[in-house]
Amino acid sequence: xxxxxxxxxxxVDDEDELRQMVEKILRKEGFTRIFQAATCxxxxxxxxxxxxxLTILDVMLPDGDGFSLLSTIRQTSDMPVLFLxxxxxxxxxxxxxxxGADDYIVKPxxxxxxxxxxxxxxxxVYLPPQPKKYPVFQLGERTVxxxxxxxxxxxxxxxxxxxxxxxxxxxxxxRNRIVTSDALCQAAWGDDYYGLENTLMVHIRRIREKIEDNxxxxxxxxxxxxxxxKLMVKEEE
Amino acid sequence: xxxxxxxxxxxVDDEDELRQMVEKILRKEGFTRIFQAATCxxxxxxxxxxxxxLTILDVMLPDGDGFSLLSTIRQTSDMPVLFLxxxxxxxxxxxxxxxGADDYIVKPxxxxxxxxxxxxxxxxVYLPPQPKKYPVFQLGERTVxxxxxxxxxxxxxxxxxxxxxxxxxxxxxxRNRIVTSDALCQAAWGDDYYGLENTLMVHIRRIREKIEDNxxxxxxxxxxxxxxxKLMVKEEE
DNA sequence: CACTGATTTAAGGTTGGCGTAAGGTTTTCT
DNA sequence: AGAAAACCTTACGCCAACCTTAAATCAGTG
Numbered sequence: 444x445x446x447x448x449x450x451x452x453x454x455v456d457d458e459d460e461l462r463q464m465v466e467k468i469l470r471k472e473g474f475t476r477i478f479q480a481a482t483c484x485x486x487x488x489x490x491x492x493x494x495x496x497l498t499i500l501d502v503m504l505p506d507g508d509g510f511s512l513l514s515t516i517r518q519t520s521d522m523p524v525l526f527l528x529x530x531x532x533x534x535x536x537x538x539x540x541x542x543g544a545d546d547y548i549v550k551p552x553x554x555x556x557x558x559x560x561x562x563x564x565x566x567x568v569y570l571p572p573q574p575k576k577y578p579v580f581q582l583g584e585r586t587v588x589x590x591x592x593x594x595x596x597x598x599x600x601x602x603x604x605x606x607x608x609x610x611x612x613x614x615x616x617x618r619n620r621i622v623t624s625d626a627l628c629q630a631a632w633g634d635d636y637y638g639l640e641n642t643l644m645v646h647i648r649r650i651r652e653k654i655e656d657n658x659x660x661x662x663x664x665x666x667x668x669x670x671x672x673k674l675m676v677k678e679e680e
Numbered sequence: 681x682x683x684x685x686x687x688x689x690x691x692v693d694d695e696d697e698l699r700q701m702v703e704k705i706l707r708k709e710g711f712t713r714i715f716q717a718a719t720c721x722x723x724x725x726x727x728x729x730x731x732x733x734l735t736i737l738d739v740m741l742p743d744g745d746g747f748s749l750l751s752t753i754r755q756t757s758d759m760p761v762l763f764l765x766x767x768x769x770x771x772x773x774x775x776x777x778x779x780g781a782d783d784y785i786v787k788p789x790x791x792x793x794x795x796x797x798x799x800x801x802x803x804x805v806y807l808p809p810q811p812k813k814y815p816v817f818q819l820g821e822r823t824v825x826x827x828x829x830x831x832x833x834x835x836x837x838x839x840x841x842x843x844x845x846x847x848x849x850x851x852x853x854x855r856n857r858i859v860t861s862d863a864l865c866q867a868a869w870g871d872d873y874y875g876l877e878n879t880l881m882v883h884i885r886r887i888r889e890k891i892e893d894n895x896x897x898x899x900x901x902x903x904x905x906x907x908x909x910k911l912m913v914k915e916e917e
Numbered sequence: 918c919a920c921t922g923a924t925t926t927a928a929g930g931t932t933g934g935c936g937t938a939a940g941g942t943t944t945t946c947t
Numbered sequence: 948a949g950a951a952a953a954c955c956t957t958a959c960g961c962c963a964a965c966c967t968t969a970a971a972t973c974a975g976t977g
Contacts, residue, residue, distance in 0.1 A: 605924095620827045621829050638926085639926065639927085640964095641926075641965090642925055645967090645968095659966080665839070667829055667842070668842065668932095668933070675828070841933090841935085842934080843934075875937085878954090879935080881955065882935085882936075885956070886934095896955080
């Protein structure tokens with residue numbers, strides 16, 4: 444699925460405890476290929492052998508500093524580098540970014556923030572932006588992103604399944620119009636499908652659970668009894 | 681009918697394995713007419729003979745590159761083209777899209793994503809959104825939208841039911857003319873209906889409650905005693 | 918091959934659109 | 948004027964269409 448999670452990550456830091464903590468955070472997040480180094484020498488060795496896809500680099504190291512290590516790395520690779528720096532060392536960050544680091548994060552950090560920044564880098568580098576086929580649109584408070592297949596609301600984010608996506612895409616194509624149940628079935632299953640008509644209802648229900656405040660009293664995905672459904676979208680300029 | 685699945689697809693790639701994999705994915709998805717080419721020469725030949733509806737094109741080919749092939753194709757056809765490109769070749773994508781490619785996908789790709797994008801292109805090109813059959817029209821203060829099945833007035837919005845829609849659509853088709861009760865019944869119930877003639881009146885009443893200021897003294901949906909009804913619509917330029 | 922999540926099936930509950938009916942009003946005809 | 952015909956209005960009950968939930972099945976993955 445998420446190929447980002449299969450990227451090779453290298454953690455370079457002299458504190459055992461911190462390395463372990465970072466590794467634990469990352470494993471929990473789903474990353475599987477994590478390497479550690481405590482010194483510059485070790486780090487260079489690992490870079491040459493396993494060729495990590497991203498390096499997390501502490502500024503302070505026993506046998507040199509992170510910046511010179513970065514320079515060394517940069518001679519042979521343009522892999523992204525995320526700096527770890529102690530609080531208040533503002534110059535460090537400027538210097539690091541100037542040398543070609545991709546981001547920095549201040550210790551102590553929140554695991555969630557750390558992961559988010561790291562993922563952002565990986566995505567930026569390894570999943571270049573792609574042309575959008577479907578726009579992002581609002582349903583009241585909620586943001587529906589058909590391209591990425593998610594519904595966001597507040598801090599939360601619900602993924603949409605394949606069928607939900609197919610149905611919502613069809614409904615969005617015909618937004619503010621009545622879409623017959625037949626048309627919806629066709630969009631999701633093709634013309635040669637003979638399942639129960641109930642199946643569609645169940646999927647509609649699931650979609651409503653993600654896009655409606657109260658799925659039983661929908662405001663956006665409405666039933667048109669005897670005909671089908673309609674998705675009411677307010678278009679703004 | 682899902683016409684999309686009967687479109688002719690051409691896969692151009694020099695790696696046998698990848699071609700086979702793509703074909704397998706597409707067949708599983710329900711596509712039946714899939715052609716393969718390993719070289720530019722082959723591809724051009726197939727384009728001329730079978731005239732595919734969409735081409736999946738690798739950027740790197742043994743006897744030329746995908747871009748020049750695209751140019752050649754574009755001289756005689758505007759069929760949609762989906763590029764395959766290796767990771768990180770950002771310029772490729774820009775160049776490809778600039779030359780008239782419809783989308784690109786980075787190898788290695790997820791089967792699901794690949795199919796979704798391909799379907800998106802086919803839908804966009806071969807199933808253009810149908811034009812509105814019914815315009816939105818005004819009845820005094822009220823706005824009637826037969827496509828979405830609603831009547832708006834001020835901030836409020838009343839939904840129309842299936843029967844109401846059928847009748848209003850018929851009345852609108854024959855707007856400013858008399859429509860016989862028979863014709864209306866036929867539009868709403870088909871030829872073989874033997875209910876009370878009162879039923880039609882009840883539905884007319886319900887429509888009036890949604891489109892008239894005073895349903896008992898209609899201004900727009902008028903009774904023509906002995907014949908039927910007529911919908912008076914002022915057409916504006 | 919067991920596990921996970923997505924999808925379909927199944928079964929029972931709910932409801933809103935629709936048709937019916939009954940009484941009222943307006944128009945037309947004699 | 949009185950009667951008949953055409954149409955209006957209101958209310959009520961039914962049942963197909965729809966909803967809801969849970970359990971079974973399927974499909975992909977390590």
